[in-house]
Amino acid sequence: MLQVTFPEIVSVMRDAGSNVPVAEGHGCLCGALCISADYTLDRWLEELVPVEEGAGIPQDVEPAMRILYSDTVRALRGDQMEFEPFLPDDGVSLEQRTAALSQWCQGFLYGLGTTRMIEPEKMPRSIDEVLLDFTNISRAEVDPGDNAEEDEAAYAEVIEYVRASVQLIHDELAEVREADGSDVDRFDVAQPDIDSDAVH
Numbered sequence: 541m542l543q544v545t546f547p548e549i550v551s552v553m554r555d556a557g558s559n560v561p562v563a564e565g566h567g568c569l570c571g572a573l574c575i576s577a578d579y580t581l582d583r584w585l586e587e588l589v590p591v592e593e594g595a596g597i598p599q600d601v602e603p604a605m606r607i608l609y610s611d612t613v614r615a616l617r618g619d620q621m622e623f624e625p626f627l628p629d630d631g632v633s634l635e636q637r638t639a640a641l642s643q644w645c646q647g648f649l650y651g652l653g654t655t656r657m658i659e660p661e662k663m664p665r666s667i668d669e670v671l672l673d674f675t676n677i678s679r680a681e682v683d684p685g686d687n688a689e690e691d692e693a694a695y696a697e698v699i700e701y702v703r704a705s706v707q708l709i710h711d712e713l714a715e716v717r718e719a720d721g722s723d724v725d726r727f728d729v730a731q732p733d734i735d736s737d738a739v740h
Contacts, residue, residue, distance in 0.1 A: 546626065552601055553588065556588075560588050563640035564643035564644060565588045568647035569647075570647075570706055573651075574717075581602075584609060617710070623706060623707055625706070627640050634691055634692060642677060642679065649674055649678065667708070670708065677702070
């Protein structure tokens with residue numbers, strides 16, 4: 541269970557001057573953790589928080605982000621299947637939640653695709669379809685209509701699919717994380733155009 545709330549992290553990142561949506565930032569973290577065994581808090585914060593040359597991450601940013609980072613690592617790599625994407629709660633409109641989910645998937649693809657390089661043949665084919673689905677979800681939108689109950693049910697199904705799929709990808713890439721990757725630090729996932737600039 542996460543010990544920080546979505547609005548808390550939104551406030552922290554806004555105060556730090558970050559232009560990265562919170563959901564996208566968390567997706568980036570999860571993608572990176574799936575492909576790399578040593579993706580650190582500092583590396584993640586470097587993606588999210590603008591820092592002047594020679595300056596460190598603002599001290600008031602690190603505590604909340606460290607909690608989110610630690611809770612995410614624990615949930616993703618634990619054996620209790622507690623992982624969940626970090627998204628707004630049900631009190632937020634479905635349109636906003638869908639937008640956040642789209643941003644989360646975009647961040648996940650970015651984190652998975654730019655953290656580390658592996659040879660294409662070592663990439664399990666079992667996750668190809670999932671990555672394509674995530675690409676489609678990253679472009680999803682909701683048209684307000686009269687079927688609010690059905691829309692909520694569909695959203696819940698997609699959330700569960702994303703949750704279970706990330707756990708699958710993490711498990712499938714266990715050997716990749718354990719392999720020696722000291723001589724490379726980039727990995728190119730074949731995917732349709734994703735705006736990676738949003739995470740810089």
